[in-house]
Amino acid sequence: MRIVKQGTGQMAVPVDGLYQCFPKSENNRGKAVRFATIEKAAAFLCENVDWGIYMDPGGALVYRDIVIERDQ
Numbered sequence: 001m002r003i004v005k006q007g008t009g010q011m012a013v014p015v016d017g018l019y020q021c022f023p024k025s026e027n028n029r030g031k032a033v034r035f036a037t038i039e040k041a042a043a044f045l046c047e048n049v050d051w052g053i054y055m056d057p058g059g060a061l062v063y064r065d066i067v068i069e070r071d072q
Contacts, residue, residue, distance in 0.1 A: 001038050001039055001042060001068065001069065001070055001071055002038070002068075002069045003019075003038060003041065003042055003045070003053060003055075003066060003067070003068050003069075004055075004066075004067050004069060005055060005062045005064075005065050005066060005067070006065040006066075006067050007065060008065075009057075010055040010056065010057060010058060010060065010062060011055055011056065012038065012041065012053045012054065012055050013054065013055065013056045015054055017036070018034040018035060018036060019034065019035045019036075019037075019038055019040075019041035019053065019054070020032040020033070020034050020035075020053065020054045021033045021034075021035070021041060021044055021045060021048070021051050021052065021053050021054075022051060022052055022053070022054070022061050023050065023051055024050050024051065024052060024063050033051075041053060042068045045066060045068070046068070050063075051063070052064075052066070053066065
């Protein structure tokens, strides 16, 4: 499974071993919800459409154009 930003090649990556999702706000860094697996992060994003996830390259919090690619 991969979580990617459509059109840029950015992918969700773990930070210190955890995938980090953030609410869309100016002061969001202290409010991360962290997940040990990409599957749990993907499920959370599906249920919380206003949230984003940390992606590289560029070390960005991405909130739009997120695509969840499942393995077959």
